[in-house]
Amino acid sequence: EERYSSRWDNVNVEPILKNERLLKTYLKCVMDQGSCSPDAAELKKNIPDALENECSKCTEKQRENVE
DSSP states (O other): OOOOOOTTTTOOSHHHHHOHHHHHHHHHHHTTSSOOOHHHHHHHHHHHHHHHTTTTTOOHHHHHHHO
16 A cells, blocks of 8 residues: 655654744745745645545554644
């Protein structure tokens, strides 16, 4: 079964969510209002599919991070 890349499974998302500058950068990328880092571009690419398919391609760790 196809899964999203597990490359960032061990990234702690809490510091990103709590850092206003980082969070804004990610959000601007996702909303096509700013440039995208490689990490943000990967996130942007996968968000629509993950939402549409209830994260069916997510790894277990990615599901935990979403919660």
